[in-house]
Amino acid sequence: MKGLIIKDFLNILKNFKMVGAVLIFYAVLLVMTGNPEGFVGIILMLFAIYFLTTYSADENVKWDSYALTLPISRERIVQGKYVTMLLFTLSGFMFSSILMLIYNVVQNQKNLFNGIKTNAAIAAVVILFNSIMIPVINKVGILKARIYAVVFYMAVFILGSLISDKIKELYPAPPENLVRFVEVVFKNAHIAVPLILLAALIISYIISVRIYRNKEF
Amino acid sequence: MNALELNNVTKKYDKFTLDNVSFKVPQGTIMGFVGENGAGKTTTIKAILDLIRIDGGNILIWNRPSKNLPVELKAQIGVVFDGSNFHDNLTADNIDYIMRNIYSNWNRKVFEEYLRRFKIPSDKKIKEYSRGMKMKLSIAIALSHNPKLLILDEATSGLDPMVRDEILDIFLEFIQDEEHSILLSSHIISDIEKVADYVTFIHEGRIVFSENKDDLIYRHGVIRCRKEDVKKIDRKFIVGIRENNFGAEVMINNVDLFKRQNREFVPEKTSIEEIMLFVSRGKEVNV
Numbered sequence: 001m002k003g004l005i006i007k008d009f010l011n012i013l014k015n016f017k018m019v020g021a022v023l024i025f026y027a028v029l030l031v032m033t034g035n036p037e038g039f040v041g042i043i044l045m046l047f048a049i050y051f052l053t054t055y056s057a058d059e060n061v062k063w064d065s066y067a068l069t070l071p072i073s074r075e076r077i078v079q080g081k082y083v084t085m086l087l088f089t090l091s092g093f094m095f096s097s098i099l100m101l102i103y104n105v106v107q108n109q110k111n112l113f114n115g116i117k118t119n120a121a122i123a124a125v126v127i128l129f130n131s132i133m134i135p136v137i138n139k140v141g142i143l144k145a146r147i148y149a150v151v152f153y154m155a156v157f158i159l160g161s162l163i164s165d166k167i168k169e170l171y172p173a174p175p176e177n178l179v180r181f182v183e184v185v186f187k188n189a190h191i192a193v194p195l196i197l198l199a200a201l202i203i204s205y206i207i208s209v210r211i212y213r214n215k216e217f
Numbered sequence: 218m219n220a221l222e223l224n225n226v227t228k229k230y231d232k233f234t235l236d237n238v239s240f241k242v243p244q245g246t247i248m249g250f251v252g253e254n255g256a257g258k259t260t261t262i263k264a265i266l267d268l269i270r271i272d273g274g275n276i277l278i279w280n281r282p283s284k285n286l287p288v289e290l291k292a293q294i295g296v297v298f299d300g301s302n303f304h305d306n307l308t309a310d311n312i313d314y315i316m317r318n319i320y321s322n323w324n325r326k327v328f329e330e331y332l333r334r335f336k337i338p339s340d341k342k343i344k345e346y347s348r349g350m351k352m353k354l355s356i357a358i359a360l361s362h363n364p365k366l367l368i369l370d371e372a373t374s375g376l377d378p379m380v381r382d383e384i385l386d387i388f389l390e391f392i393q394d395e396e397h398s399i400l401l402s403s404h405i406i407s408d409i410e411k412v413a414d415y416v417t418f419i420h421e422g423r424i425v426f427s428e429n430k431d432d433l434i435y436r437h438g439v440i441r442c443r444k445e446d447v448k449k450i451d452r453k454f455i456v457g458i459r460e461n462n463f464g465a466e467v468m469i470n471n472v473d474l475f476k477r478q479n480r481e482f483v484p485e486k487t488s489i490e491e492i493m494l495f496v497s498r499g500k501e502v503n504v
Contacts, residue, residue, distance in 0.1 A: 003319030007304075010315070014306035057304045066302035069266050069368075070319050071292035073285075217268040 004072065004080030005087065008054040012088070015053065019046055027099075036103045040096035040119045047092030048126040051085050052133065055142040065217040074215075078138070078208045082201065085130045093123040124193050131197075131204035138211045220244045220279060220366050220398035226264055227273035233422060235260050237274065240417045240427035245395040247388060249409030249430070250402040251493065252419035258402040261419065262370045265400075266296065278366070292322055295359030299371040301351040305344035309337055309354060320362040331357035335383075349380040356384060360391065367391065367399045373408050381405070385412050406490040416489055420497050430489065437492050438472040438484025441465075450482065451475075457495030468495035 026042050058064060067077055100115045137145040185192050221242040228235040235257045242248040252258050263269045265276055267283055276283040281290060303312055309332055317323040332339055335353040343351065352372060359367060367388070373381045389412055391397055403409055409416060410430070417427040426433065440450065444465045447458060454475045456468040468491065469475050472484050 003315045003317075006318055007315045010307060010311050011304045014304070061302050061304055062298070062300075063302055063304075065263075065266075065268050066296070066298065068268055069291070069294065069296035071288035071321075072319065073288065214270075216270060217263065 001072070001076045001080045001083065004067070004077065005084050008080070008084040009088075011054055011057045012050050015050070019050060022046065031103065036100060037115045037118045040100055040115065041122045043096040043099070044089070044092045044119070044122045044126050047088055047095075048129060051088045051130060052137075052142065052146075054081075054084065055137050055145075059142055062217075068217065074212050075209055078205065078212050081134060082205055082208075085134070086127070089123055089126050089130070092126070093119060121193075124197055127197050128200055131200040135204055135207040135211060138208045138215065218244045218280065219277070221248075221265065221400060222277040222280075223261070223265070223274065224276075225274035226261070226271050226276060228260060228264060228269060228271050233257070233260070235264070235271075236422045238264075238419070238422075238424055239274075240424055242398050242400050242415070244398050245392070246414040247392055247399040247401060247412050249413030249416045249489075250400055250419065251404065251406055251409055251416060251489070253497070254404060256419045257422040258404075258419060259370055260422075262368060262400070262402060265368065292320055292362060293365045295362065295364035295367045297352070297355045297359045297367070297369045297372045299374060301343055301346075301355055303343055306342055308342055309339040309357075312354070312358060313339070316358060316361070322362045324361050324363060327363070328357060328361035331360060349376050352376060353380070353384065356387060360387070365396050365398070367397075367401075369399065370402045371404070372401070373403055373405055381408060388412055406488075406493065410489050418493055418496065425493075425496050433489065433492065434487065436470060436472060437487045438469055438475070439487045439491060440467045440469060440482045440484050442467065442482060446482075451478070456492070457498070459495065459498075466495075468492065 023043060023046070026039055031039065064077070068074065072080075097116050097119050100119060101112060103109075104112045104114050133145060133149060136148055139145075140148065219241045223241075224239050226235060226238040233255075238257070238261055240248070250258055250261070260269070264271050265278070265283055267286065278286060278294070279290065281287070307315075313325060313328055316328075317325060329339075331337075332354075335350070335357060337346070337350055337354055337357065343354070346354065356369075356372065359369075373384055376384070385408055388399055388401065392399060392412075401409065401413065413430050415428065416430045416433060418425045437456065442450075442465055444460055447465050447467060450467055450469070454469040454471055456470050458468075459466045468487065469484055475482075475484060
């Protein structure tokens with residue numbers, strides 16, 4: 001499995017020159033506009049997108065058919081992608097957090113860790129996003145998965161706004177129980193978020209393995 | 218012992234069926250797997266490598282079912298597909314680093330030796346390689362973990378004769394060890410004729426023959442005669458007939474017996490390529 005992770009990281013790093021250029025562009029733009037939190041968000045999103053490019057690279061060279069001839073089981077191939085995704089998101093988080101710290105030091109911020117929480121929240125969203133994407137990619141391939149993702153997230157966004165407007169109309173004030181529940185979740189986010197992510201990853205992994213075991217190449 | 222054995226392997230698609238494919242690759246031999254494009258060679262290899270589910274039959278690698286083959290046995294198989302399976306931005310050095318973290322039996326020295334022998338620069342990106350260099354790199358990878366079975370799908374297609382010859386020599390070297398075996402799929406019959414001990418011919422998803430190459434060549438012969446003389450040839454010997462403006466060519470089987478029974482015709486020596494052409498294209502001619 002280590003070899004698979006190394007392969008993905010090498011593939012990503014080989015394309016990093018372009019990412020570096022994009023990052024510098026956004027860094028200049030966003031620091032000038034005084035919105036460093038937006039900048040770290042973009043860094044993490046770029047890392048998420050670059051993780052997905054490993055699937056495109058694999059498809060281009062029919063890597064999976066070849067990988068299955070190597071002394072690796074189908075389960076290990078799936079595991080390799082999840083570990084790559086987590087390591088890559090963690091790298092993105094570390095990288096953007098260090099930049100955030102540097103920015104805070106340069107700006108003489110009272111709280112040096114300002115913005116790190118936002119950064120962690122974005123990393124959590126990235127992991128959740130990829131947990132949904134990986135089984136879909138395993139099922140339909142990266143090209144279709146990208147289209148499905150756009151359609152899915154647009155549908156969620158549009159339907160979500162419509163439903164939320166409707167609920168606001170019917171219940172101008174949210175139920176107290178719900179408010180209390182949300183408050184509890186937010187207060188215990190350091191426990192709740194990792195638990196939610198763990199559950200999402202486990203479910204996602206089980207579905208992916210099931211799909212990959214039956215997949216033909 | 219057989220390195221590889223397929224028994225009545227069947228795989229059905231909408232427009233193609235791999236139909237009861239059976240053949241064996243004895244250990245210590247090279248099996249040439251031939252057939253026209255779309256005959257089912259790649260589908261058969263995918264079935265052997267457990268890349269597709271088969272609908273019937275069974276496949277054994279060293280007497281073990283190929284389905285979910287233990288990783289220790291997979292580590293003894295080297296596979297080369299048509300084309301490179303590594304990302305274009307990687308170098309041979311990168312591949313060495315990846316492979317030594319995949320194969321417990323990866324032999325770095327052997328890999329470097331092949332790179333030197335094939336004149337493959339280890340620090341150059343794959344995208345800068347020629348097709349021949351890419352194929353040679355794939356073969357170097359397949360040979361650098363001390364495999365006992367090589368499975369090659371059209372590994373020599375699209376290469377110039379010099380490179381093909383160089384690669385075929387490597388296969389002949391590899392097979393010097395009697396534990397080693399090769400399944401070499403190709404539609405370039407001259408390559409198969411040069412190196413194979415056995416030949417399996419697949420046509421429209423079915424195995425037409427799977428035999429010792431020399432026996433096959435010795436047993437067959439071609440008679441060149443006038444069109445009207447074809448009727449004089451006993452039909453039981455005829456494999457196929459080709460007619461042209463100058464007369465007819467008849468491929469016959471059991472040449473020795475034919476010679477004893479027919480003094481009128483003198484069969485000429487033939488080749489695997491000719492046998493294949495007569496079997497696949499000459500059969501439909503009415504005698």
